[in-house]
Amino acid sequence: MKVAIYCRLSEEDREKRKETEDSVSIQNQKTMLLQYALAQGWQLYEIYSDDDYTGADRNRPAFRRLLADAEAGKFDIILCKTQSRFTRELELVEKYIHGLFPLWGIRFVSVVDNADTENKGNKKSRQINGLVNEWYLEDMSENIRSVLKNRRENGYHIGATALYGYKKDPDRKGHLLIDEEAAEVVREVFTLFSQGYGKSAIARRLNDRGVPNPTEYKRQKGLLHQPAKGKNSTLWKYASIADMLENEMYIGNMVQGKYGSVSYKTKQNKPRPKEEWYRVEGTHEAIIDKALWERVKAMREERAKPFATGEIGIFAKKARCAECGYTLRSVKNKEKRYLTCPNRSVSKDACAGAFISVERLEKMVLSELKRILEVYLDWDALEQNIPCGVNLERRKARVLEDIKVYEKTIQAYTRAIEKLYLDAGRGVLSEGDFLKMVQEFTQEKRRLEDTLRQAKEELAEIEASIEARDTREWLQQYVNPDHLTREMVEKLIDHINVGRRIPGTRTVPVEIHWNF
Numbered sequence: 001m002k003v004a005i006y007c008r009l010s011e012e013d014r015e016k017r018k019e020t021e022d023s024v025s026i027q028n029q030k031t032m033l034l035q036y037a038l039a040q041g042w043q044l045y046e047i048y049s050d051d052d053y054t055g056a057d058r059n060r061p062a063f064r065r066l067l068a069d070a071e072a073g074k075f076d077i078i079l080c081k082t083q084s085r086f087t088r089e090l091e092l093v094e095k096y097i098h099g100l101f102p103l104w105g106i107r108f109v110s111v112v113d114n115a116d117t118e119n120k121g122n123k124k125s126r127q128i129n130g131l132v133n134e135w136y137l138e139d140m141s142e143n144i145r146s147v148l149k150n151r152r153e154n155g156y157h158i159g160a161t162a163l164y165g166y167k168k169d170p171d172r173k174g175h176l177l178i179d180e181e182a183a184e185v186v187r188e189v190f191t192l193f194s195q196g197y198g199k200s201a202i203a204r205r206l207n208d209r210g211v212p213n214p215t216e217y218k219r220q221k222g223l224l225h226q227p228a229k230g231k232n233s234t235l236w237k238y239a240s241i242a243d244m245l246e247n248e249m250y251i252g253n254m255v256q257g258k259y260g261s262v263s264y265k266t267k268q269n270k271p272r273p274k275e276e277w278y279r280v281e282g283t284h285e286a287i288i289d290k291a292l293w294e295r296v297k298a299m300r301e302e303r304a305k306p307f308a309t310g311e312i313g314i315f316a317k318k319a320r321c322a323e324c325g326y327t328l329r330s331v332k333n334k335e336k337r338y339l340t341c342p343n344r345s346v347s348k349d350a351c352a353g354a355f356i357s358v359e360r361l362e363k364m365v366l367s368e369l370k371r372i373l374e375v376y377l378d379w380d381a382l383e384q385n386i387p388c389g390v391n392l393e394r395r396k397a398r399v400l401e402d403i404k405v406y407e408k409t410i411q412a413y414t415r416a417i418e419k420l421y422l423d424a425g426r427g428v429l430s431e432g433d434f435l436k437m438v439q440e441f442t443q444e445k446r447r448l449e450d451t452l453r454q455a456k457e458e459l460a461e462i463e464a465s466i467e468a469r470d471t472r473e474w475l476q477q478y479v480n481p482d483h484l485t486r487e488m489v490e491k492l493i494d495h496i497n498v499g500r501r502i503p504g505t506r507t508v509p510v511e512i513h514w515n516f
Helices: 024-040 059-073 088-105 120-153 180-194 199-208 213-218 236-246 290-307 358-375 379-385 389-425 431-468 471-476 486-492
Strands: 002-008 044-048 077-080 107-110 167-168 176-178 254-256 260-261 269-273 278-280 319-322 330-332 337-342 355-357 493-498 510-514
Touching: 002 024, 002 059, 002 236, 024 044, 024 077, 024 254, 044 059, 044 167, 059 088, 088 107, 088 389, 180 290, 199 236, 330 431, 337 358, 358 493, 358 510, 389 431, 486 493
Parallel strands: 002 044, 002 077, 077 107, 319 493
Antiparallel strands: 167 176, 254 278, 260 269, 330 337, 337 355, 493 510
């Protein structure tokens, strides 16, 4: 029997000797698990080790490789110190340990908590371990969130690096000091804008002088270690100038919490409403004086008036520059709207860039749409040659997979609650512990049942859409339209690549990627 050993450094026992050396915890795990495997007469296939990763991180590199090799059938057994080293999420326990591993012919063994999928009798124990580990993750997340919230409310800086123009105070945690080298650039940006320079013009001046943008500056100072992603990633852009001119941090106010995590189970963040930001005045020395700030603020508001319509452009986030891949930015000139590459005007050698009027692009898209419909106006041929609904089928498959996991997890909670009643009846649990655990189990079960209900409703909607979304009926509404709407663009177009105008002509190459 071939065994794969998986080790992970947990948050609470991080004991590094050197950055290049495995932690003491990892070394101990390897030693213990190797001895156990030898005692069982198993042949070692490989040791997979993730150092400095949490049990909630699904993108651990060795973990992902372990799962891929398990699916490929490269070994027979996965051996861990505890089930929590493999994962702390009950969802993944059900998906892999109780779901996919048996299908792949993989046996899962954890030594300390005696989990073994070959032993059918301890499945409930594995599920209860999963519940406990899930609670641990949630409690740890809430504790960290509470500490960070308190520090932000008190004006302490939270973050791996300081805002461009500042540096961390080595003698006072959470306090910022002015970084004079970068602060000079910040002052120049505000001054130039107050003198009437546009944001793209300011970016171009800085790029022409070879001034590194904030990310590249931090990289040069050794604060960031990832390599630059192409030459354009080191340049100042319109957006970076715009963000700087709006940031209150430069007048001494600590503003944090603009983004918040979606869940403790994911690293994905989403924007938070402005009223939920943490804002504390006078926490650090200002780079920009109040008079200059107010002047710049008034000028920004004045320039923004022509665009303050609240409308979303029909090609917003859909049109890209074919040269550099950046999303085109909307500009207005003499009551006419254009789409332009943000790199076009920030540096002479950044990107020749795309530039096209919205009106002209709309005509090109309509013309191509009408051409497609004319070619496929034989509706029988159309239905055979245009595979509509592919995205719906993918969504359906994903929701079905989610429903399976939710149902299994709910069953696990049901069995765990039943076991609690038995343990209480045998006197294993005190009345207080019993009531507390039943309440927590029941609450989590109800939450999952609500989630399952929502998933089933989503599945019903998708299936109804698939059934109703006859190719002919779906495209009929778009035959010979006179103009495009935002809704039409969202449904029909994935993205549009706009190239630079061919020299000596008025031709602008456009490549439309349809959703069908």
